[in-house]
Amino acid sequence: MTLDLRYWASKDPQRLAVRVGEMDTTYGELEALANRIAHVLRRQGVERGDHVAVLVGNDASVFALVWGAYRAGAYITPLPSTSSAEAVAHIVRDCGARVVLAHACLGQILTELPSLVDSSPAWFALGGDVPGFQSLEHLLEQVPSTPIADESSGALMMYTSGTTGHPKGVWRALPKAVSACPPFAQDLIAMFDVSEGSRYLSTAPLYHAAPLRFGLAFLAAGGSVFVMPRFEAVRALDLLEREQITHSQWVPTMFQRLLALDDEGRARFRAPHHRLALHSAAPCSVPVKRAMIEWWGPILEEYYSGSEGVGLTAITSQEWLQHPGSVGRARKGELHILGDDDEELPPGQAGRVFFSGIASFAYHRSPEKTAARTSRQGWQTFGDVGYVDADGYLFLTDRLDDMIISGGVNIYPQELEAALANMPDISEVAVVGAPDSEFGERPVAFVVPRRASSDPAALMAAVNAFALERLGRIKRPREIRLVESLPYSAQGKLLRRELRRLLSTENPTQGA
Incomplete structure (x- = not known):
C-alpha cells in the first residue's frame, strides 16, 4: 500500500480527509494547503533543521501545517492550545522556533504571546486578524499549490513535562532519506491495521502526541479522520454509529463518562463497523475496562x-482478560526491567522499565535529563516502574517521579508550584496527586499563606483565579488546602509522602 498524502490526493482529490464538526476538508484541499505552507516557510527562510511551532486547536488546518513543515525539513512542535500564554511562550523560547503558525480562534492567548517571547520568531495567524501576527492567508495567496523544489523530511519535536516542572522537547536526528510518510506513521499503520478507507475518530486535543500522530498516519494511508472539537460522550457514540468509524482512540476518563450514560442510551448503541478502540495515556482500572469490553465487545x-517514543507495548482485549491490569507485551523495541544498578531483573520483580532497539532520543537542551532516562547500556525509559510476568506481559506499578496523570494529561507538581509561587499572598506551595474516580488523579495544592487570612474562602478563590490564569483550566489544581507549614526532611527536602498522607484526612479546609 502506498503511504503518501500526495498519492491519495492525486488518486481521489475529492475524498474526505478530515471532518471537524460539520466542516469537511478533502485530500485535494489538504495537499494544496500543505504545499503552500511549505512554500511560505521557505520564503520565510526556514531551512532543513529549523524549528516551526504550531498553535492550533482541533482544526483540520493543523494537519496541513504539520505536513507542510515536514516537507520543508523542519522540526515541528505543536503548542498546547489549552495552556496559559506563559506556558506556551516557554516552549516557543525553548525550541527556538523560527516561525510560529497559529489560528486566530484561540484569541486572548495569541495577543499575549509575542510580548512574552524574547526571541524573534515570525508570527503568522490564519482564520482572522490577530495583533502582532501577520496574515498567513495573505502569504498563501502568493505561492503555488505545487510542491517545493527541495522537499526534505522533517520530524515532530513534541514537548513533554519534566520533573523540574518545565516541559522538555523530545529531539531525534532528522531522517537522512526523504520519505513521503513519517516513520512513526508507518509503524502505527502496520501495528493497528490501518488501510485505505479506514475511518478514525479522534476524541482528544490534536496537540497531544498520540492524536496528532494517529491522524497523520490515517491520512498517509488514505483514510478519513473525524475530529471532535471537544469530547462529549453522547456525541462520541453518535459519531461512531453515523460515520461508520472503524478505529477510535480514548483515555480512561472518557470510558468512565461513557459508562455513566443512562442504560437505555447505552442499550441502543450499535456500531458494527467499529473494530478497534485504542486507549492509552493513563492507567485504566480493571472494573472500567471489564465494563467496556462487556459493552463494546x-x-x-x-x-x-x-512522547519520547522509546518503545511500545500493546494488549488486545482477549489477552487482557487473561492478564488483567497488564499493558501488554513489547510491539516496538525490546523490553527490559532494570534494578538500580542497571542489571536486568527476573519476571515478577519490579524495577525501572526500559526499551532497547529504538533510535535514541535526547531532551532538547537538557543533557542531564536525557542521562537520567538512559541506562549504562544505552537503553531508554519513559520513567516508569513495573514488572513482567512469566509470559512477558508488562504491569506498571509506579513512576520514577511525582507526575500526576489527570484525565490522560501529564501534570508535574513542580510546574504548578513554580506558577503559584508567584502569587504575592502565598509563602510556600506544594502539589501532589489525589485519587479521583473520574480523572484517575487530580492535583491538590497545599498552600502556606504569607500572612494569616481573616477570610480563607476569599484567599482560596484568589488562588484558584491565579492558577487558572497562569496554568490554564487543564493543569490548575482542583483542590486547595490551606496549611500552616509544609513538611521537610532534615536535609531540607519536601516530604511529599506526608502530604499524600494528609489527603486521607477528613474535612479538608475547602475544595477548589
Missing part, C-alpha cells in the same frame, strides 16, 4: 508508549 486494545 473484545475490540479494545491498550498500548503503552509516550
Whole structure:
C-alpha cells in the first residue's frame, strides 16, 4: 500500500480527509494547503533543521501545517492550545522556533504571546486578524499549490513535562532519506491495521502526541479522520454509529463518562463497523475496562508508549482478560526491567522499565535529563516502574517521579508550584496527586499563606483565579488546602509522602 498524502490526493482529490464538526476538508484541499505552507516557510527562510511551532486547536488546518513543515525539513512542535500564554511562550523560547503558525480562534492567548517571547520568531495567524501576527492567508495567496523544489523530511519535536516542572522537547536526528510518510506513521499503520478507507475518530486535543500522530498516519494511508472539537460522550457514540468509524482512540476518563450514560442510551448503541478502540495515556482500572469490553465487545486494545517514543507495548482485549491490569507485551523495541544498578531483573520483580532497539532520543537542551532516562547500556525509559510476568506481559506499578496523570494529561507538581509561587499572598506551595474516580488523579495544592487570612474562602478563590490564569483550566489544581507549614526532611527536602498522607484526612479546609 502506498503511504503518501500526495498519492491519495492525486488518486481521489475529492475524498474526505478530515471532518471537524460539520466542516469537511478533502485530500485535494489538504495537499494544496500543505504545499503552500511549505512554500511560505521557505520564503520565510526556514531551512532543513529549523524549528516551526504550531498553535492550533482541533482544526483540520493543523494537519496541513504539520505536513507542510515536514516537507520543508523542519522540526515541528505543536503548542498546547489549552495552556496559559506563559506556558506556551516557554516552549516557543525553548525550541527556538523560527516561525510560529497559529489560528486566530484561540484569541486572548495569541495577543499575549509575542510580548512574552524574547526571541524573534515570525508570527503568522490564519482564520482572522490577530495583533502582532501577520496574515498567513495573505502569504498563501502568493505561492503555488505545487510542491517545493527541495522537499526534505522533517520530524515532530513534541514537548513533554519534566520533573523540574518545565516541559522538555523530545529531539531525534532528522531522517537522512526523504520519505513521503513519517516513520512513526508507518509503524502505527502496520501495528493497528490501518488501510485505505479506514475511518478514525479522534476524541482528544490534536496537540497531544498520540492524536496528532494517529491522524497523520490515517491520512498517509488514505483514510478519513473525524475530529471532535471537544469530547462529549453522547456525541462520541453518535459519531461512531453515523460515520461508520472503524478505529477510535480514548483515555480512561472518557470510558468512565461513557459508562455513566443512562442504560437505555447505552442499550441502543450499535456500531458494527467499529473494530478497534485504542486507549492509552493513563492507567485504566480493571472494573472500567471489564465494563467496556462487556459493552463494546473484545475490540479494545491498550498500548503503552509516550512522547519520547522509546518503545511500545500493546494488549488486545482477549489477552487482557487473561492478564488483567497488564499493558501488554513489547510491539516496538525490546523490553527490559532494570534494578538500580542497571542489571536486568527476573519476571515478577519490579524495577525501572526500559526499551532497547529504538533510535535514541535526547531532551532538547537538557543533557542531564536525557542521562537520567538512559541506562549504562544505552537503553531508554519513559520513567516508569513495573514488572513482567512469566509470559512477558508488562504491569506498571509506579513512576520514577511525582507526575500526576489527570484525565490522560501529564501534570508535574513542580510546574504548578513554580506558577503559584508567584502569587504575592502565598509563602510556600506544594502539589501532589489525589485519587479521583473520574480523572484517575487530580492535583491538590497545599498552600502556606504569607500572612494569616481573616477570610480563607476569599484567599482560596484568589488562588484558584491565579492558577487558572497562569496554568490554564487543564493543569490548575482542583483542590486547595490551606496549611500552616509544609513538611521537610532534615536535609531540607519536601516530604511529599506526608502530604499524600494528609489527603486521607477528613474535612479538608475547602475544595477548589
